[in-house]
Amino acid sequence: MQTEVAIIGGGLAGLYAGKLLHSRGISFTLIEARERLGGRILTRDEEGTPTDDGFDLGPSWFWPEIQPRLAALVHELGLATFSQHNEGEVIFERMSRETPWRYRATQQEPQSLRIAGGTGMLIRALEKQIPGDSILVGTRVRQMILAANEVSLSISKVDGTAHTLTAKQVIAAVPPRLLAKLAFSPGMDSVTEQRWKETATWMAPHAKFFAIYERAFWRDAGLSGTAQSLVGPLGEIHDATTASGKAALFGFPSVGADARAAMGESAFAKSCLEQFARLYGPEARHPRATLFKDWAADSLTATSDDRNGGTHPKPFAAPWVNGDWQHFLSLGGSETSGTEPGYMAGAVSAAERAVDEVIQRLQLTDRTPNK
Numbered sequence: 001m002q003t004e005v006a007i008i009g010g011g012l013a014g015l016y017a018g019k020l021l022h023s024r025g026i027s028f029t030l031i032e033a034r035e036r037l038g039g040r041i042l043t044r045d046e047e048g049t050p051t052d053d054g055f056d057l058g059p060s061w062f063w064p065e066i067q068p069r070l071a072a073l074v075h076e077l078g079l080a081t082f083s084q085h086n087e088g089e090v091i092f093e094r095m096s097r098e099t100p101w102r103y104r105a106t107q108q109e110p111q112s113l114r115i116a117g118g119t120g121m122l123i124r125a126l127e128k129q130i131p132g133d134s135i136l137v138g139t140r141v142r143q144m145i146l147a148a149n150e151v152s153l154s155i156s157k158v159d160g161t162a163h164t165l166t167a168k169q170v171i172a173a174v175p176p177r178l179l180a181k182l183a184f185s186p187g188m189d190s191v192t193e194q195r196w197k198e199t200a201t202w203m204a205p206h207a208k209f210f211a212i213y214e215r216a217f218w219r220d221a222g223l224s225g226t227a228q229s230l231v232g233p234l235g236e237i238h239d240a241t242t243a244s245g246k247a248a249l250f251g252f253p254s255v256g257a258d259a260r261a262a263m264g265e266s267a268f269a270k271s272c273l274e275q276f277a278r279l280y281g282p283e284a285r286h287p288r289a290t291l292f293k294d295w296a297a298d299s300l301t302a303t304s305d306d307r308n309g310g311t312h313p314k315p316f317a318a319p320w321v322n323g324d325w326q327h328f329l330s331l332g333g334s335e336t337s338g339t340e341p342g343y344m345a346g347a348v349s350a351a352e353r354a355v356d357e358v359i360q361r362l363q364l365t366d367r368t369p370n371k
């Protein structure tokens with residue numbers, strides 16, 4: 001198999017890179033290890049199946065005022081948006097022996113927006129703009145070998161078969177920590193490898209718990225759905241009602257990945273519902289359905305280094321790739337963005353930068369590994 005550009009990763013960054021290359025008439029093959037596209041973007045209905053009207057188990061918000069490139073893409077793809085619901089009082093739970101406080105929050109600035117249907121709509125819309133035969137899902141890149149003027153990628157499919165793909169250029173649209181797990185020949189220099197390993201994958205230590213209800217009863221009680229808790233197991237809770245009106249609350253656990261794993265999913269869910277009942281009243285104990293996604297337990301997002309928390313990645317001015325590989329490999333995942341690392345907006349800006357780099361190198365005729 002041969003391609004002009006290999007894109008590793010079919011999250012927002014990889015798909016957006018594919019869209020940009022396609023619009024420039026450059027052929028590419030996008031290789032995605034999971035059997036679905038989207039990466040950390042994951043929208044599911046209450047049964048946990050893919051949908052175009054569901055709940056965001058990964059990212060939900062963006063901020064158009066400070067993320068104009070992502071806002072422009074959302075607009076270009078014709079996606080509708082709506083504001084995060086925050087009308088009503090906020091709850092603060094300080095201690096288990098104290099009644100939670102209610103207070104009126106100040107207007108949120110900048111306003112968080114959500115995509116109608118879920119952020120998965122971004123992925124669906126991008127997928128439609130890319131030729132289907134350019135995408136390989138359920139296919140994992142294991143190794144990259146630099147030989148002459150091309151890169152050989154060793155890939156394996158979920159059925160266990162192994163193949164080789166040759167590319168003139170590679171865009172790695174994956175978190176740097178996952179890229180550091182690949183085998184490189186020649187080996188990656190130690191400075192580059194260290195930098196990849198030290199770059200925390202944003203939100204990888206986290207999880208989201210959803211409870212879906214017949215109606216948003218907390219709104220009737222004058223509550224916005226937003227809560228902060230020092231008691232747990234959820235530390236931050238928000239209204240997750242969809243644009244179409246499916247009522248839900250979601251929370252980010254304050255309990256760490258190891259403690260969540262030790263508790264087990266059903267005990268964790270029970271304790272989340274107990275907390276919802278404490279904060280929003282007894283009706284909250286009886287949702288129509290619950291959803292839970294623990295990103296720390298997903299090896300295509302988190303490494304063992306991500307389990308115990310991590311800082312927000314910072315923009316770096318230094319190059320992401322050095323040595324021979326810098327002529328053939330660009331990093332395009334969100335964490336490598338120079339402006340919004342870790343965010344969806346970062347995936348868009350990093351993909352744009354990686355595509356620019358690759359196009360520039362494709363236009364250079366005289367490329368050798370030692371230049």
Ligand SMILES: Cc1cc2nc3c(=O)[nH]c(=O)nc-3n(C[C@H](O)[C@H](O)[C@H](O)COP(=O)(O)OP(=O)(O)OC[C@H]3O[C@@H](n4cnc5c(N)ncnc54)[C@H](O)[C@@H]3O)c2cc1C
Binds near residue numbers: 013039174
């Ligand atoms: C719980 C949670 C909440 C979040 N909330 C927000 C939010 O509200 N707003 C916001 O802007 N951002 C948020 N984020 C961050 C946002 O999801 C990411 O910035 C964005 O989705 C990253 O996109 P990406 O394409 O760079 O990486 P990813 O989505 O991680 O995609 C990388 C892809 O590469 C694939 N892959 C990995 N290794 C290989 C391999 N060897 N071979 C082939 N494929 C491989 C993976 O399967 C994955 O599909 C949140 C993230 C999480 C987890």
